[in-house]
Amino acid sequence: MILLPGHQSSASFSRTRATSRVMGLDRTINYLSYFLVLLSSFCLELGHATDTIAAPNFIKDSETIISNDGEFILGFFSPANSTYRYVGIWYAKLSTTHAIWVANRNKPLKTTSGILTISEDGNLVVLDGEKNIIWSSNVTGSVSNRSAQLLDSGNLVLHENTNTSIMWESFQHPSDSFLPKMKMSTNIVTGEKVQFTSWKSQSDPAVGTFSLGISVFNLPEIYIWNGSSPYWRSGPWDGQIFIGVPNMNSRYLNGFNLIDDKEGSFSFIFEFSNKSLLAHYVLTAQGNVLVYSTINGKDLVVWRSSLMSECNVYGKCGAYGYCNLKNKPICSCLEGFEPKNIEEWKREDWTSGCVRRKPLQCLKVSTGGKEGKKDGFLKVKMMKTPSLANWSSASEDECRYWCLENCSCIAYAYESGIGCMSWTREYLIDSQQFSSGGVDLYIRVASSELDKKEEVKVNVIVTVLVIGIVLIVAVCTLFLCRRRAKRKGFQGEENLVDNMNQDKLQELPIFSLEELASATNNFHQSNKLGQGGFGPVYKGKLLDGQEIAVKRLAKSSGQGLAEFMNEVVVISKLQHRNLVRLLGGCVEGEEKLLVYEYMPNKSLDAFLFDPINQELVDWKKRFNIIEGVGRGLLYLHRDSRLKIIHRDLKASNILLDEELNPKISDFGMARIFGGNEDQANTERIVGTYGYMSPEYAMEGRFSEKSDVFSFGVLLLEIVSGRKNTHFYHDEGTMSLVGLAWKMWNIDNLAALLDPKISRSKFGKEILRCIHVGLLCVQEFAKDRPTVSIVISMLKSEIVDLPYPRQPGFTVNQITSESESSYPNQKVCSINNVTVSMVLGR
Structure with a gap:
């Protein structure tokens, strides 16, 4: 058969069509494969699209991968104050930029041309712009299909695609951060260790001089080494805690464990039962260990710091x-x-x-x-x-x-x-x-040392017995003297009143018990205005029609004659429009009473923390209260004849007159300073937690700056309409001060404002008050401004305000007022004249 040009036999035509279909299918498969490669590359370009790198794919600088749960990111970064580029892992949703793991720690990239990929030999590698390997996982053996995956734990693993067996993992090669599920380990048989090494500095992640790991000399302990020398140790593990860490208590029992496999390997691991809690430890360049934790899953803060003291x-x-x-x-x-x-x-x-x-x-x-x-x-x-x-x-x-x-x-x-x-x-x-x-x-x-100790013990016992006998004789003598003393007005409850304080009471009007009983309808319950640590407060009316508030010392009160006399001596010498006025007093028999001017609008807390009464105090009135309290405090610290530290400034101790003008009250805990005295110490901590400065609450040191701290807390309460001593669960903070600091750091102060004033036209003035409040509650007293400077700041006489440092608050510092040592005491006082709570340390 002759085939004309352009014609084919049916057989050859069929073969040609079949060949064409095969070639077309191949092209389709090739296009599809190419499309999938492009798609995967596109996904990597977008970032956060996958948790895996598989050959021949890679990520270049500016690209990232993210763990499946969205908690961790792997990519390129530069530390603070550095232009060098590193491959690292960091938290995805938190503001911290500190990488929890770094690949090329000692060999940074100097340009942004680096890539992270799987090499031909199956290793995870970092390449520079010239395709030189600057870091490798250095795994030997099979080079079959491998991929790198960022797990939800923050662990970067290199595994075989066929059987998912892990060939290498970042948790076995940590940097400076110890995360949940990560194992710190040592094997005393093989000598293998997993330990942490500090950065050289905050801007240089290269291996520093400090390392953290487990050391076993009969008993396992955690050590920090400075080079090869021990720098700190934890003491042995007792099955629950390391006994050389004094603050390691029951909170650590949930999730902390040291594992002994009985074959020479010891591992320390922690994992919290609350899976929403992100926490990890960081070994700093200075050899300290900081503990970081999330607050409500939105931010990262240091919640406990094991900073080295000299003794450590x-x-x-x-x-x-x-x-x-x-x-x-x-x-x-x-x-x-x-x-x-x-x-x-x-x-x-x-x-x-x-x-x-x-x-x-x-x-x-x-x-x-x-x-x-x-x-x-x-x-x-x-x-x-x-x-x-x-x-x-x-x-x-x-x-x-x-x-x-x-x-x-x-x-x-x-x-x-x-x-x-x-x-x-x-x-x-x-x-x-x-x-x-x-x-x-x-x-x-030696036995002679024991004999010496026994001799000292005997001498101590004899000394104690002698002192005890002397004290008993003195108490009996004092008791007999008191029995003989005449109790009439302010002339008697004790020789202290008769002698030392008589000259201080001469100018103070004296009321008889009968007169005050008549004024208060015999202290009838219907006239009771409130209850404080001192005792009940009653409303009364004198025969001339003048309304008064009568504070009556309760027999069960934790306060006594000392606080009573202190208030009399202090307040009788003070006259200021923003201080409550003491009208007189009475001491007869077992009764001790103070008489004050009557404040019809009760105390500030009755307005600030009451949803209905909040409507009655707009921003203008609140700012007037802030200024008034500031002026009263300035008078106490600088302008009066005496230098007074109040020591219990809080909303329930700010009384309001008919026009809502503030008056500072309750001077039972106040201290008078000498002319050259700037601070003092006390072993008796009095006041209310949440308003106390850290140095006073923890060490008993108080000064003008202690009152400034309390004023700062009060200022934040006035702006927000919230109590400092409440736990703000929704915002994940332990106190109002903590919430204010958090909002400051995320630039969201508007969330702090009381909705009743949030739309006020005085927005800048309100935000300025928050700024000043944060300056007042800074942790260290030296950083806080004086009251005179605070007033100038509030009036904008000082235009540029400094940046506040971290406030003085800790996780366990804030104690609810409802946990007072007075179980029957009201949390929100409604009395005219409020009194202090005395809380032990």
Whole structure:
């Protein structure tokens, strides 16, 4: 058959059509594959579209991948104050920019041309613009299909696509951050370790000088090393906590665990039962450990910081020395020891440590000396045990007996969760004494040291007995004197009133008990205005028609004559339009009463925290109250004849007259300062938590700046219409101060405002008040402005305000007023004259 040009046989035509269909299908598959590659690349371009990198895909600088739950991001970043580029992992939804893991820590990229990909040998690598490898996961073995995935835990894993077995993971090669589910581990058989290393600085993630990990010398402990030298240690693990960390209490029991596999491997891990809580630890470039946690899943803040104190530095007090921050100086020698070099100790250089005063009996015998009384043990309570303890499962009695009979044993301790700990080295080092917690440490000493201790004990007992007898005689004498004293007006309840304070009371009008009983209808319940720590307050009317408020000291009151007299002495000397006026007083029999001018609008808290009454105080009235309280405080601190620190400034102690003008009341806790006195200390902490400055609540130090702190809290309450001592669960903060600081940092102060004033035309003035309030509640007293400066700031006489530092609040600091030591006391006072709550530390 002849085929003309352009024609084919039916057979060849069929073959041609079949071939065409196959070629078309191949092209379709190729196009589809190309499309899928383009699509995956496009998804990576968009970022946050996948949690996986699989060859031949890659991410370049400015591109990211994100974990499936959206919590973590992997990508390129530059640290603060640096232009170098690194590959790292960080939180996706939080404001922090600190990377929790960094790949190329010691080899930064100098341009933005880097990429992260899977190399031909199956490793995860970072390449520079010249395709040079600057970091690799360095996995050997099979190079079959592999991909890298960012897990919801923040762990970056490299695994085989066929069986998902993990070949490499970032959790096994951490940087400076310890996250939930991550294991800090050490294997004493193989020597393998997973430990954390600090950055060189905040702007340089290269490996720094500090490292954090587990060390095992019979007992596992967490150590921080400075280079190769110990810098801090946790003390042994007792099954629940590390006993050398004084604040490690029951809150850690939920999720913290140390695992011993009994084959030489120890791992420490933590994971909270509350899965919504993000928390992690960071080893800083200074060797400190900071604990970060989310607040309501929106921000990241330090909620507890284990910043190093002097006593936490390893071996601070040398051999046989121990450290106690409450002592002056902080270093002391253990029982039975004395400074090795007294001149160095006078200079507070304790490196030489301590030496025994008397040689041990067992040493005398072992060196051929005569046998005398046996050695014994002196107990030191609440101690962080020295480092490098031996361990046995012996009982407490067996532990003591073994140590006593073993001449090389110089100390022992027993803790039920650990067992018997003993020390047989040449010296004890890195001991610390706590205010609470710790264990009892028994120090081996010569018998003569025991005799000396017993002698001291006897002397103490005799001294206590003598002092007790003297006090009993004095109390009996005072009681007899009081029985004889005439109780008439302000001339008598005690010799204190008769003698020391008589000259201070001469100008104060005296009311009789009969007169005040008549004015208050015999203190009838219908006239009761409120109840405070001092006692009840009653409304009354004198015969001339003048309305009064009568404060009556209750027998059950935590306050007494001292506070009563303090208020009389302080307020009788003060006259100011923004201070409540004391009209007089009465002391008859068991009764002690103070008479004040009557305030018809009660106290500020009755307006601020009442949804109905809030409507009655617009911004203009609130600002007038702020200014009035500020002027009253300025008078107390600077303008009066006396320098007065109020110590209990709060909304319930601000009274309001007919026109809502404020008057500061309740001076029962006030202190008068001398002319050159700027601050004072007290062992009795009085006032209301939530309004107390940190230095006063925790250390008993108070000054003008203590009142400024309280004024700052009050200012924030007036602006927001909220109580500082409430827990704002929706916003995830423990106090109003915490909420204000959070809103300041996210630039959302409008969310803090009371809706009743949020649409006020005085928006700038309101925001300025919040700014000033935050300046007043700064943690350190030296950072807070004085009242005179505060007033100038509020009036805009000082235009440019400084940036506030972090406020003085902690997670456990805020205590509800309802948890007062007075269980029947009202939370929101409605009395005319409010009084203080006295709360213990």
